Amino acid sequence: EVQLVESGGGLVQPGGSLRLSCAASGLTFSGYYLFWVRQVPGKGLVWVSHISGDGTTTSYADSVKGRFTISRDNAKNTLFLQMNSLRAEDTALYYCARGGLPAAFVYWGQGTLVTVSS
Amino acid sequence: QSALTQPPSASGSPGQSVTISCTGTSSDVGGYNYVSWYQQHPGKAPKLMIYEVSKRPSGVPDRFSGSKSGNTASLTVSGLQAEDEADYYCSSYAASNNYVFGTGTKVTVL
Numbered sequence: 001e002v003q004l005v006e007s008g009g010g011l012v013q014p015g016g017s018l019r020l021s022c023a024a025s026g027l028t029f030s031g032y033y034l035f036w037v038r039q040v041p042g043k044g045l046v047w048v049s050h051i052s053g054d055g056t057t058t059s060y061a062d063s064v065k066g067r068f069t070i071s072r073d074n075a076k077n078t079l080f081l082q083m084n085s086l087r088a089e090d091t092a093l094y095y096c097a098r099g100g101l102p103a104a105f106v107y108w109g110q111g112t113l114v115t116v117s118s
Numbered sequence: 119q120s121a122l123t124q125p126p127s128a129s130g131s132p133g134q135s136v137t138i139s140c141t142g143t144s145s146d147v148g149g150y151n152y153v154s155w156y157q158q159h160p161g162k163a164p165k166l167m168i169y170e171v172s173k174r175p176s177g178v179p180d181r182f183s184g185s186k187s188g189n190t191a192s193l194t195v196s197g198l199q200a201e202d203e204a205d206y207y208c209s210s211y212a213a214s215n216n217y218v219f220g221t222g223t224k225v226t227v228l
Contacts, residue, residue: 035217037164037219044121044207044219044220044221044222045156045158045164045207045209045219045222046121046219047209047216047217047218047219050217057215059214059215059216061119061216062119063119095163095164101166101169101170101173101175102152102169102170103150103152103154103169103170103211103217104152104154104166104169104170104175104209105154105156105164105166105209106166106175108163108164108165109163110163111163
């Protein structure tokens with residue numbers, strides 16, 4: 001069974017840090033673009049970041065640039081998102097996704113909830 | 119990185135068709151043939167329905183079709199079924215190696 005499982009979410013104070021992980025089973029991450037997408041409950045999807053198959057190219061939404069860092073460990077089939085200087089507006093359900101078709105988010109996890117609040 | 123514009127809602131009776139628009143700019147929808155569409159049921163993860171404007175991934179019914187004209191892409195669901203009731207989001211590759219999603223459309227099957 002194909003599964004992407006996010007973890008690492010939780011409650012954090014403004015200015016704090018969290019590291020999200022996304023582990024894959026039943027499919028490989030190696031060679032594929034990987035993405036983080038977030039969604040405030042009841043609101044729309046927002047692209048956050050992506051990383052190329054070999055990990056050499058990354059890109060970030062302006063709203064997180066300089067605060068978030070995406071990385072991957074192909075050997076462990078795992079994707080990461082280091083989130084620093086967290087703000088209330090970063091509160092959302094964070095999904096990881098894998099590519100595999102041109103410019104498309106093909107496989108999705110079920111998300112991990114990040115809540116930034118004092 | 120402004121969100122693509124979608125109508126908030128659309129509806130149709132079973133068996134009818136519904137079309138959802140997705141309007142962007144020449145820096146995203148109009149500039150690339152990399153528009154994709156996602157279906158999201160409540161409490162569930164999004165599911166890819168269309169990629170590269172009009173291509174269907176394996177397993178997606180041919181009732182779902184996509185097109186694009188200029189800066190506006192469209193998703194048409196023909197022969198509406200009860201299980202098609204969901205939120206739909208478009209997405210486009212954009213300049214500077216970014217991606218942008220649409221504002222989302224809630225489709226109701228009457």
